[in-house]
Amino acid sequence: xxxxxxxxxxxxxxxxxxxxxxxxxxxxxxxxxxxxxxxxxxxxxxxxxxxxxxxxxxxxxxxxxxxxxxxxxxxxxxxxxxxxxxxxxxxxxxxxxxxxxxxxxxxxxxxxxxxxxxxxxxxxxxxxxxxxxxxxxxxxxxxxxxxxxxxxxxxxxxxxxxxxxxxxxxxxxxxxxxxxxxxxxxxxxxxxxxxxxxxxxxxxxxxxxxxxxxxxxxxxxxxxxxxxxxxxxxxxxxxxxxxxxxxxxxxxxxxxxxxxxxxxxxxxxxxxxxxxxxxxxxxxxxxxxxxxxxxxxxxxxxxxxxxxxxxxxxxxxxxxxxxxxxxxxxxxxxxxxxxxxxxxxxxxxxxxxxx
Amino acid sequence: xxxxxxxxxxxxxxxxxxxxxxxxxxxxxxxxxxxxxxxxxxxxxxxxxxxxxxxxxxxxxxxxxxxxxxxxxxxxxxxxxxxxxxxxxxxxxxxxxxxxxxxxxxxxxxxxxxxxxxxxxxxxxxxxxxxxxxxxxxxxxxxxxxxxxxxxxxxxxxxxxxxxxxxxxxxxxxxxxxxxxxxxxxxxxxxxxxxxxxxxxxxxxxxxxxxxxxxxxxxxxxxxxxxxxxxxxxxxxxxxxxxxxxxxxxxxxxxx
Numbered sequence: 001x002x003x004x005x006x007x008x009x010x011x012x013x014x015x016x017x018x019x020x021x022x023x024x025x026x027x028x029x030x031x032x033x034x035x036x037x038x039x040x041x042x043x044x045x046x047x048x049x050x051x052x053x054x055x056x057x058x059x060x061x062x063x064x065x066x067x068x069x070x071x072x073x074x075x076x077x078x079x080x081x082x083x084x085x086x087x088x089x090x091x092x093x094x095x096x097x098x099x100x101x102x103x104x105x106x107x108x109x110x111x112x113x114x115x116x117x118x119x120x121x122x123x124x125x126x127x128x129x130x131x132x133x134x135x136x137x138x139x140x141x142x143x144x145x146x147x148x149x150x151x152x153x154x155x156x157x158x159x160x161x162x163x164x165x166x167x168x169x170x171x172x173x174x175x176x177x178x179x180x181x182x183x184x185x186x187x188x189x190x191x192x193x194x195x196x197x198x199x200x201x202x203x204x205x206x207x208x209x210x211x212x213x214x215x216x217x218x219x220x221x222x223x224x225x226x227x228x229x230x231x232x233x234x235x236x237x238x239x240x241x242x243x244x245x246x247x248x249x250x251x252x253x254x255x256x257x258x259x260x261x262x263x264x265x266x267x268x269x270x271x272x273x274x275x276x277x278x279x280x281x282x283x284x285x286x287x288x289x290x291x292x293x294x295x296x297x298x299x300x301x302x303x304x305x306x307x308x309x310x311x312x313x314x315x316x317x318x319x320x321x322x323x324x325x326x327x328x329x330x331x332x333x334x335x336x337x338x339x340x341x342x343x344x345x346x347x348x349x350x351x352x353x354x355x
Numbered sequence: 356x357x358x359x360x361x362x363x364x365x366x367x368x369x370x371x372x373x374x375x376x377x378x379x380x381x382x383x384x385x386x387x388x389x390x391x392x393x394x395x396x397x398x399x400x401x402x403x404x405x406x407x408x409x410x411x412x413x414x415x416x417x418x419x420x421x422x423x424x425x426x427x428x429x430x431x432x433x434x435x436x437x438x439x440x441x442x443x444x445x446x447x448x449x450x451x452x453x454x455x456x457x458x459x460x461x462x463x464x465x466x467x468x469x470x471x472x473x474x475x476x477x478x479x480x481x482x483x484x485x486x487x488x489x490x491x492x493x494x495x496x497x498x499x500x501x502x503x504x505x506x507x508x509x510x511x512x513x514x515x516x517x518x519x520x521x522x523x524x525x526x527x528x529x530x531x532x533x534x535x536x537x538x539x540x541x542x543x544x545x546x547x548x549x550x551x552x553x554x555x556x557x558x559x560x561x562x563x564x565x566x567x568x569x570x571x572x573x574x575x576x577x578x579x580x581x582x583x584x585x586x587x588x589x590x591x592x593x594x595x596x597x598x599x600x601x602x603x604x605x606x607x608x609x610x611x
Contacts, residue, residue: 125419125465166413166467170411170467171467172466172467172468172469173464173465173466173467173469208411208412208413208414209411235413235414235418236413236414236415236418237418238414238415238416238417238418238419238465239418239419251418252414252418253414253415253417253418253423253429253431254414255412255413255414255431258429258432260417260418260423260424
């Protein structure tokens with residue numbers, strides 16, 4: 001009997017975790033990654049520290065990456081799946097890697113194709129792309145990891161920074177009805193990081209709800225006030241204008257004081273939401289997976305079978321099924337690996353029904 | 356006990372507490388009955404469910420609102436009042452605040468919950484007129500001449516009728532533009548007959564039919580509570596026309 005073969009699409013936290021667990025269980029895993037490196041979006045966009053333990057992203061992901069690199073996992077970088085054909089319970093896939101085409105026959109597929117950050121250009125009133133000092137929080141994450149906090153307009157250190165939560169989330173106007181789950185935590189973490197390096201910079205977070213669920217409440221939300229002096233304004237910035245001195249003017253309603261507020265800022269950081277990545281949509285088309293109402297891949301049962309799909313032998317994990325934090329994605333990767341391994345085991349060994 | 360000052364008031368206290376917050380005059384039983392009736396009509400209006408969905412209090416509507424910059428007015432507050440169940444607070448908002456809205460619909464464009472805030476304010480305005488609120492009378496006073504022409508002739512307002520005297524809030528630019536309206540009107544590309552004292556001639560029959568529609572639709576009754584003299588004037592004119600029209604029909608043997 002040949003060793004069961006698994007295809008893992010996507011080399012981010014969940015894909016790495018799935019591939020690692022399959023290899024550890026003795027399966028043959030092929031890991032296909034579009035980029036030329038492993039680690040997914042956190043690595044690609046140079047995330048800085050991870051909430052809530054303030055650990056550098058390398059410290060969290062590098063052990064996972066090296067464990068995959070030192071295992072039997074066959075890694076195809078700069079590669080993408082071009083076609084999938086289901087035949088006799090197996091999947092015949094064509095993978096294009098660095099210009100060459102590879103054909104493989106696998107027993108099960110794990111989709112770990114992830115998310116992308118929402119493009120804030122579509123929210124025109126925030127003037128993203130018009131004023132250089134209005135930036136996306138993924139761009140600011142890169143600034144933090146480079147330890148260079150400067151205003152893009154003049155290269156000087158900002159005196160006052162604002163974060164605006166829920167840009168491209170919880171918004172019917174742009175068709176994104178859901179919460180991105182991480183915007184609050186990441187923004188607060190960024191503000192704490194700023195205050196840690198530069199206590200002289202004033203940091204303000206504009207929010208309508210702070211959703212630092214679970215342990216993030218005290219580790220981020222409370223701590224940011226108690227220890228870092230991050231300030232919170234309850235109300236959303238409705239538009240961003242430019243003042244005479246070149247600073248940004250954030251127009252908002254302070255909904256607690258119930259009056260309009262106009263505050264000058266040197267930088268405004270937009271906490272953009274999450275949406276399904278292009279790779280996720282491609283994978284759903286290739287494998288015939290259903291897309292749910294928010295645009296992500298629909299799991300078979302979102303409550304009891306979150307990593308299974310309607311297609312037998314195809315499993316899904318990480319942010320391909322919706323917004324998720326890195327630890328959750330890693331957990332789901334393992335869960336998908338387990339489900340896939342069991343699927344193959346059931347097919348090769350006759351197991352009584354119900355087992 | 357100073358610590359407890361910020362807690363919500365107890366339910367046993369009279370409803371007046373909320374009225375005080377909203378800045379209303381003290382009310383009597385009559386006011387309460389009026390508020391209850393308006394509240395009922397408001398909540399059962401077919402547009403209510405469509406316009407008022409919910410509110411996450413983000414404040415983006417108020418941020419973009421031009422009226423909020425100049426008046427004690429907030430679309431978010433209006434929506435909250437529309438969403439909540441306090442008849443007296445609703446009535447109070449309808450006395451003055453709703454008239455600050457300039458119906459630009461920026462709040463609708465901004466609202467991430469998809470509420471139609473300007474729309475629900477116009478429903479409130481309708482109810483204010485229907486119930487003959489003093490505030491509505493005050494606000495609509497400058498429009499009586501316009502209403503007279505619209506309701507009798509069915510035409511738009513003629514430019515000559517809009518005079519600065521009626522609009523205290525007109526800035527100097529609006530007044531300056533009004534002085535040479537004949538020339539300015541010539542610049543309008545569409546056919547406006549180049550006149551400023553009337554818009555276009557509407558046949559007597561059309562005017563009578565239109566008035567019938569106003570009557571059936573309840574517009575006349577609505578106006579009665581605001582300006583009974585105006586309605587009387589309009590009815591006199593229409594009655595006269597009707598007689599004239601009947602005479603014409605008889606004379607030419609039409610529709611006998």
